[in-house]
Amino acid sequence: xxxxxxAVARRVVLVVEDDFDVLLAIGTILEEAxxxxxxxxxxxxxxxxxxxxxxxxxxxxxxxxxxxxxxxDFRHKQKDTPAFAGxxxxxxxxxxxxxxxxxxxxxxxxxxxxxxxxxxxDIVRRHCS
Numbered sequence: 001x002x003x004x005x006x007a008v009a010r011r012v013v014l015v016v017e018d019d020f021d022v023l024l025a026i027g028t029i030l031e032e033a034x035x036x037x038x039x040x041x042x043x044x045x046x047x048x049x050x051x052x053x054x055x056x057x058x059x060x061x062x063x064x065x066x067x068x069x070x071x072x073d074f075r076h077k078q079k080d081t082p083a084f085a086g087x088x089x090x091x092x093x094x095x096x097x098x099x100x101x102x103x104x105x106x107x108x109x110x111x112x113x114x115x116x117x118x119x120x121x122d123i124v125r126r127h128c129s
Contacts (some may be wrong), residue, residue, distance in 0.1 A: 011058040012126035014038040016046040016074065017092070018066040023116075026061065029117050040053065043069030047077060047084075055083035061066045061120075064093040064101070075105045088127055 013035045017023040020041070027037040038057065040046035043066065050057060060078070064071035071091065078084045087126060091110040092104050098110040111120060 008034075010034060010036045012036045012038065012053070012056060013124060013128065014046060014049055014057050014060045014087075016040045016043065016060060016066070016071070017063045018042055019063075022063075022112060022113075026115070026120065029121065033121055033124075035124065035128065041068075042066045043071065043074030043077070046074055047081075049069065050078070050081075050084045050087075055081075055087065057084075057087050060087055060089045061124075062089050062091055062107075064091060072105065075107075079106070090123055090127065 001076065003034065013030050015023055015026050015030070015037060018041050019099040023039055023041065027039050030037045038049045040049050042081040046060070062071045062074065076087060078087070089105070091098065091105065091107045092113060092115055093110070094113040098112055109123060
């Protein structure tokens with residue numbers, strides 16, 4: 001059981017992913033590693049999660065290809081919102097040219113799907129320490 005002091009200090013990761021099984025798997029792995037996980041199925045839900053928490057989030061794991069609001073549109077709105085603009089974003093996509101897209105969206109990095117969970121945990125640890 002986590003002590004109340006440890007719960008307050010836990011790092012928060014927002015996972016934005018429209019594939020429910022992937023969202024569940026990534027969220028579960030991160031929770032088991034001690035992170036507080038927020039989940040959103042698209043950019044609109046993600047913006048709502050950030051708004052509800054007044055931007056308190058340490059890292060966003062962002063899928064690019066989603067319905068309702070895709071990752072590109074989400075990232076532009078996030079960067080235009082002062083309370084959310086400084087939260088680092090790690091892209092996750094099966095698409096090609098991820099290095100270019102990552103640079104274009106000013107992301108801290110990217111993971112190509114299917115995501116290796118050990119790689120994911122290493123990157124999350126680096127950005128949430």
